Amino acid sequence: MGDTIGQRELRNDSGAIMRRVEQGESFVVTRNGRPVADLVPHARPHDEPRRTLGELQHLFRELPPVDAARWRAERTEADELLGDDDPIT
Structure with a gap:
């Protein structure tokens, strides 16, 4: 998986992060330092x-x-x- 980002960073910088995801990057989203989600590019059929x-x-x-x-x-x-x-x- 790619970089680790906190929930707050995702909330505050969602536009920039989503553009990076569109370009193929992936992120592990954390809450209080614990991984809670993977943010990955959508696989289109x-x-x-x-x-x-x-x-x-x-x-x-x-x-x-x-x-x-x-x-x-x-x-x-x-x-x-x-x-x-x-x-x-």
């Missing part, structure tokens, strides 16, 4: 490279096969322990 359909299909083909019987058994076990996750029933 369009910043990530888009993959083609062919690339995605290739990635999915490389995944291990799903054992449907094992999945159902694990789901049933979880439902018995935690309850059904269907909010309608």
